[in-house]
Amino acid sequence: MGKFIRLKKGFDINLAGKASSKLAQTEQPETFAIKPTDFYGIYMPKVVVNEGDVVKAGSPLFHDKKNENIIFTSPVSGEVVAIKRGERRKLLEVKILADTKVEHLPFTKYSISEIANLTRDQIQPQLLKSGVWLNLVQRPFGIVADPAETPKSIFISGFDSHPLAPDYNFLFKGQEQYFQVGIDILKKFTEGPIHLNVHTKKELGAIFSQVQGVELNKFSGPHPAGCVGVQIHHIDPLGKSDVIWTINPYGVVQIGKLFMNGIYDASKILAVAGSEVKDPQYYKTYIGASVSKFLKNNLKQEHVRVISGNVLTGTKINSDGHVGFYDQMVSVIPEGDKYEFLGWITSSPQKLSVSRAWGLFSFLNYKKEYILDSNTKGEPRAFVQTGVFEKVTPMDVLPTHLLKAIIAEDFDDMEALGIYEVIEEDLALCEFVDVSKHQVQAILREGIELMQTS
Amino acid sequence: MKFLRDALDKAKHNFEKGGKWEKFYYVFEAFVRIAFVPNTTAPPKGAQVRDAVDMKRLMMTVIIAMVPCLIFGMFNIGYQHFLALGQKAGIGEMFWIGAVQVVPIIIVSYASGLGVEFIFATLRRHPVNEGFLVSGMLIPLVMPPDVPLWQVAIATIFAVLIGKEAFGGTGMNVLNVALTARAFLYFAYPVDIAGEVWTYLPEAAKTVEGYSGATPLAIAANSITTGENVVTALNNFGHGWADSIFSFSNMFLGLIPGSIGETSTLMCLIGAFILIFTGVGSWKIIVSVFAGAYGMGLFLNLVGGNPFVELPAHYHLVMGGLAFGAVFMATDPVTAAQTERGKWFYGALIGIMTVLVRVFNPAYPEGIMLAILLMNVFAPLIDYFVVSANKKRRLKRATV
Numbered sequence: 022m023g024k025f026i027r028l029k030k031g032f033d034i035n036l037a038g039k040a041s042s043k044l045a046q047t048e049q050p051e052t053f054a055i056k057p058t059d060f061y062g063i064y065m066p067k068v069v070v071n072e073g074d075v076v077k078a079g080s081p082l083f084h085d086k087k088n089e090n091i092i093f094t095s096p097v098s099g100e101v102v103a104i105k106r107g108e109r110r111k112l113l114e115v116k117i118l119a120d121t122k123v124e125h126l127p128f129t130k131y132s133i134s135e136i137a138n139l140t141r142d143q144i145q146p147q148l149l150k151s152g153v154w155l156n157l158v159q160r161p162f163g164i165v166a167d168p169a170e171t172p173k174s175i176f177i178s179g180f181d182s183h184p185l186a187p188d189y190n191f192l193f194k195g196q197e198q199y200f201q202v203g204i205d206i207l208k209k210f211t212e213g214p215i216h217l218n219v220h221t222k223k224e225l226g227a228i229f230s231q232v233q234g235v236e237l238n239k240f241s242g243p244h245p246a247g248c249v250g251v252q253i254h255h256i257d258p259l260g261k262s263d264v265i266w267t268i269n270p271y272g273v274v275q276i277g278k279l280f281m282n283g284i285y286d287a288s289k290i291l292a293v294a295g296s297e298v299k300d301p302q303y304y305k306t307y308i309g310a311s312v313s314k315f316l317k318n319n320l321k322q323e324h325v326r327v328i329s330g331n332v333l334t335g336t337k338i339n340s341d342g343h344v345g346f347y348d349q350m351v352s353v354i355p356e357g358d359k360y361e362f363l364g365w366i367t368s369s370p371q372k373l374s375v376s377r378a379w380g381l382f383s384f385l386n387y388k389k390e391y392i393l394d395s396n397t398k399g400e401p402r403a404f405v406q407t408g409v410f411e412k413v414t415p416m417d418v419l420p421t422h423l424l425k426a427i428i429a430e431d432f433d434d435m436e437a438l439g440i441y442e443v444i445e446e447d448l449a450l451c452e453f454v455d456v457s458k459h460q461v462q463a464i465l466r467e468g469i470e471l472m473q474t475s
Numbered sequence: 476m477k478f479l480r481d482a483l484d485k486a487k488h489n490f491e492k493g494g495k496w497e498k499f500y501y502v503f504e505a506f507v508r509i510a511f512v513p514n515t516t517a518p519p520k521g522a523q524v525r526d527a528v529d530m531k532r533l534m535m536t537v538i539i540a541m542v543p544c545l546i547f548g549m550f551n552i553g554y555q556h557f558l559a560l561g562q563k564a565g566i567g568e569m570f571w572i573g574a575v576q577v578v579p580i581i582i583v584s585y586a587s588g589l590g591v592e593f594i595f596a597t598l599r600r601h602p603v604n605e606g607f608l609v610s611g612m613l614i615p616l617v618m619p620p621d622v623p624l625w626q627v628a629i630a631t632i633f634a635v636l637i638g639k640e641a642f643g644g645t646g647m648n649v650l651n652v653a654l655t656a657r658a659f660l661y662f663a664y665p666v667d668i669a670g671e672v673w674t675y676l677p678e679a680a681k682t683v684e685g686y687s688g689a690t691p692l693a694i695a696a697n698s699i700t701t702g703e704n705v706v707t708a709l710n711n712f713g714h715g716w717a718d719s720i721f722s723f724s725n726m727f728l729g730l731i732p733g734s735i736g737e738t739s740t741l742m743c744l745i746g747a748f749i750l751i752f753t754g755v756g757s758w759k760i761i762v763s764v765f766a767g768a769y770g771m772g773l774f775l776n777l778v779g780g781n782p783f784v785e786l787p788a789h790y791h792l793v794m795g796g797l798a799f800g801a802v803f804m805a806t807d808p809v810t811a812a813q814t815e816r817g818k819w820f821y822g823a824l825i826g827i828m829t830v831l832v833r834v835f836n837p838a839y840p841e842g843i844m845l846a847i848l849l850m851n852v853f854a855p856l857i858d859y860f861v862v863s864a865n866k867k868r869r870l871k872r873a874t875v
Contacts, residue, residue: 364512399529403646
């Protein structure tokens with residue numbers, strides 16, 4: 022039976038502009054893009070298409086040079102219109118102008134009874150070839166799963182606790198059968214259990230309550246309870262040589278669709294939310310969609326920051342940029358590039374803080390929906406141990422010490438202090454609350470890359 | 476405030492690279508950033524929103540927590556002054572006498588400390604840190620009321636230079652800056668900061684008959700030789716000119732001679748409440764210092780030996796600077812233990828050491844100063860054990 026884990030540490034950032042549970046009726050975006058920068062652990066992407074090529078949904082766009090089996094495929098059918106490169110010819114994105122009707126590259130279709138008898142050797146090539154493999158993320162390091170590895174267990178977080186996060190019950194409504202098949206297929210990859218983690222306060226939808234063959238664990242408490250790294254830490258912690266795979270329910274559904282329907286179905290429901298969105302709601306589109314159609318005539322003002330993903334871990338994109346591979350939401354907040362007179366001492370009911378320091382009264386009302394902009398609200402300083410990191414880290418990890426070990430490039434200490442157990446999202450709240458305004462997530466990724474290459 | 480912003484933007488190019496005052500860029504920046512929180516935005520990847528708290532606000536909260544001690548300290552200087560002279564005076568007059576003494580000390584402390592900070596920022600080309608905002612206020616509060624201003628300046632400069640900048644500035648220092656200043660004075664000018672210096676008396680002032688400027692700790696230390704019960708000695712002190720000045724309740728309220736801001740346990744507790752409520756000061760440290768001192772006091776009572784050892788444990792909490800040190804010095808987020816578990820040990824050891832120094836080393840009647848400085852040095856060791864325990868837990872898990 023599954024476990025019940027009560028988390029006390031953490032913090033829910035309550036932002037204005039939650040997506041209401043309805044699906045917008047708009048036309049599809051014209052362009053879609055796959056960005057290699059969304060993935061970690063990719064040595065060097067090798068592009069296999071040229072501008073002007075016609076592709077179908079599921080056709081390869083590029084693959085990893087080191088591991089040619091890891092293939093990045095097109096989410097839609099259409100024409101490759103741009104292969105964008107940055108400095109030193111680093112591949113930034115491959116952009117596709119979509120057809121009005123998506124055509125799929127055919128993959129092998131199986132019946133439910135056939136799926137039950139498949140082995141890993143039969144499954145793996147199809148997962149890799151179609152591109153759904155990318156949904157499997159490997160811990161430690163949060164990289165694309167290594168096809169040669171066998172994980173000790175697989176983790177699925179059944180809820181998203183990030184600010185403005187989409188409701189999984191809405192995203193995956195009616196996908197029960199695909200989800201079940203996806204789980205059945207994942208079971209062939211591990212001897213250990215598949216952990217599906219849900220939150221006690223969130224409604225348990227049919228997709229998670231009916232599924233067979235998983236350990237259903239219940240979590241309670243604030244964010245980062247939904248971060249799969251935190252869940253692993255409490256249920257099946259990672260040791261030095263352990264490997265665990267994680268996957269979002271979206272990926273499980275995609276695997277199910279691949280085997281039941283024989284297609285790479287990249288359609289996904291996306292939440293467009295945030296205080297600057299006029300009508301925050303959900304949109305049905307495909308992986309890598311351009312956000313321009315969703316934001317057109319839908320913004321309260323022009324001076325905004327558009328974020329692919331949530332406000333804690335997301336990536337800033339242009340207002341005609343494309344959504345990241347793993348992201349299931351777009352957040353739009355005010356850009357904060359303005360000065361605030363005596364802002365370090367003045368009080369305002371709009372200021373949100375975990376702290377109760379002078380002039381900050383948000384602790385009286387965390388239920389209120391706040392409007393936060395992108396200002397850093399202070400300057401970088403040396404680490405000062407205020408104990409606030411510990412308050413938002415529900416793990417037996419000492420964030421300050423780990424970060425200092427990374428900065429000092431002390432490999433032994435990084436390992437001993439638990440760098441294998443965390444990726445950016447697990448410590449994202451530390452970056453939010455940091456009095457000294459460090460870029461915690463960037464430092465952490467630096468450390469992870471040091472460990473990987475060591 | 477647009478005109479100010481415009482004026483600053485206009486002046487800015489003089490301080491930027493190639494400008495005529497390029498050297499003073501960080502000094503200029505420091506002032507600009509007091510007026511305005513900068514317009515920097517979050518990087519493209521990572522947390523796109525940030526908590527409203529920053530170092531300046533944190534430091535400001537600590538200063539606000541010190542205000543009750545400061546105000547009461549000013550009043551108390553006047554109160555002690557008139558008590559020693561045997562004169563009657565109104566509260567306003569007492570407060571005025573104190574303010575005249577204290578304000579110049581605060582000004583000198585800030586001016587000399589910030590002066591060093593600015594010089595270092597200019598020479599070393601780093602931003603000016605906010606840390607001294609708190610230290611600059613703490614230093615006056617631990618000075619005797621009639622300390623010469625030049626001594627305040629020297630002590631402050633020494634503390635900032637050797638105690639902090641030599642290690643790389645705020646966040647890197649090992650020792651609490653304000654206590655370094657106090658310790659410097661204590662060892663460099665022992666005559667001026669030890670003995671009966673705790674009441675402000677102008678030169679050639681005629682004190683009331685029977686006046687003595689002894690402090691409770693000095694009386695307690697003295698009892699070791701006289702063999703008199705400390706509580707009796709304290710209660711009998713001041714007979715005729717200040718009856719029951721050293722009663723428990725009076726010491727709790729702080730109407731006794733002592734450093735400017737540290738006499739009143741009550742005011743320190745108000746400060747502690749502010750720090751704990753706002754979460755700026757660690758409640759674990761504050762509580763464990765008091766608990767450590769009280770526990771050690773109780774233990775000594777059981778052992779017995781001399782009158783100071785037999786002093787009821789709760790007296791230790793209201794005498795000297797224990798409360799002030801526990802609330803404002805031990806909680807310094809830079810020099811205290813950095814791990815949550817370590818904070819318990821760190822605080823408790825400060826409390827224990829304070830009482831030990833007081834009772835067994837009467838040459839240094841004020842134990843808290845030395846206890847905190849000592850534990851500042853040992854804090855990394857405490858953390859080392861806590862961090863090792865964390866590593867071991869992880870290692871254990873891996874082999875299972």
